[in-house]
Amino acid sequence: MSAPTRSEREHYQKLVGRQILAIYWDELEGQALPILVLSGRDQNGHAATATVLADPEGNAPGHLDHRL
Secondary structure (H helix, E strand, O other): OOOOOHHHHHHHHOOOOOOEEEEEEEEEOOEEEEEEEEEEEOOOOOEEEEEEEOOOOOOOOOEEEEOO
């Protein structure tokens, strides 16, 4: 297993202390896509959310996307 990069560590660190308040469902290429609604706001002042994607580009192993 490779070690996480600095940017990966910083990306996921922003989730620490948040709570999942709700889950709503969207779709991506015809597949159900869970959107986690988190406590707090994102960097643009919108409701904080996280989405489970394959990777940042959507085509490889796990990545939890957020705009925190």
